[in-house]
Amino acid sequence: MPDELNNADAPVPEELKGHIVVAALDKIYNWGRRSSVWPLMFGLACCGIEMIATAASRYDFARFGMEIMRPSPRQTDLIIISGTVTKKMVPLIVRLYNQMPEPKYVMAMGACASGGGPFKEGYSVVSGIDKFLPVDVYVPGCPPTPQALIHGMIELQKKIDKQSIRSVKWYQKEASRAATMPLLGPDLIDPRDFPELEEE
Numbered sequence: 001m002p003d004e005l006n007n008a009d010a011p012v013p014e015e016l017k018g019h020i021v022v023a024a025l026d027k028i029y030n031w032g033r034r035s036s037v038w039p040l041m042f043g044l045a046c047c048g049i050e051m052i053a054t055a056a057s058r059y060d061f062a063r064f065g066m067e068i069m070r071p072s073p074r075q076t077d078l079i080i081i082s083g084t085v086t087k088k089m090v091p092l093i094v095r096l097y098n099q100m101p102e103p104k105y106v107m108a109m110g111a112c113a114s115g116g117g118p119f120k121e122g123y124s125v126v127s128g129i130d131k132f133l134p135v136d137v138y139v140p141g142c143p144p145t146p147q148a149l150i151h152g153m154i155e156l157q158k159k160i161d162k163q164s165i166r167s168v169k170w171y172q173k174e175a176s177r178a179a180t181m182p183l184l185g186p187d188l189i190d191p192r193d194f195p196e197l198e199e200e
Helices: 012-035 046-055 092-098 111-115 144-159
Strands: 039-043 078-082 105-109 137-138
Touching: 012 144, 039 046, 046 078, 046 105, 046 137, 046 144, 078 092, 105 111, 105 144, 137 144
Parallel strands: 039 078, 078 105, 105 137
Antiparallel strands: none
């Protein structure tokens, strides 16, 4: 038990001592995660160019602990969807997301990834990746500037700071469920709309 919890001048009630230790663990655990987020670079269109510029020496997002852009989903914590999401790409994006280990986060970069952008009414474009993946941070713009992407990364770090090991899904008894894999046929089919297609 830390000495601070046994201070006679300011006694801590017994029922709070466990919460204080967990809060201290949360702070250390979250500091380590927020300071070493490894993004999966997934540039689909013009937003990808801005993402590359953000990693270059002028903006250098390595200052924020997000230095290593990984080519493999199994080595990443964050997938940055940047650009126009077409129906043909959605099954691949969902597969990459399902291959990422927990904890994992999704960032929708730009108007197209967030809601379809200027191509929203197109026959081949998905109106936002949030229809298929749980998006944690939206970065607005067409395309967003490197400063906007850095702001989005800082917002993700703030979200990580607020998490607790008592409530995050990857420390619960039941396993995290994989995102539903859409089927690509003549059009994109979401198995959630057809219960008979969903896998057990």
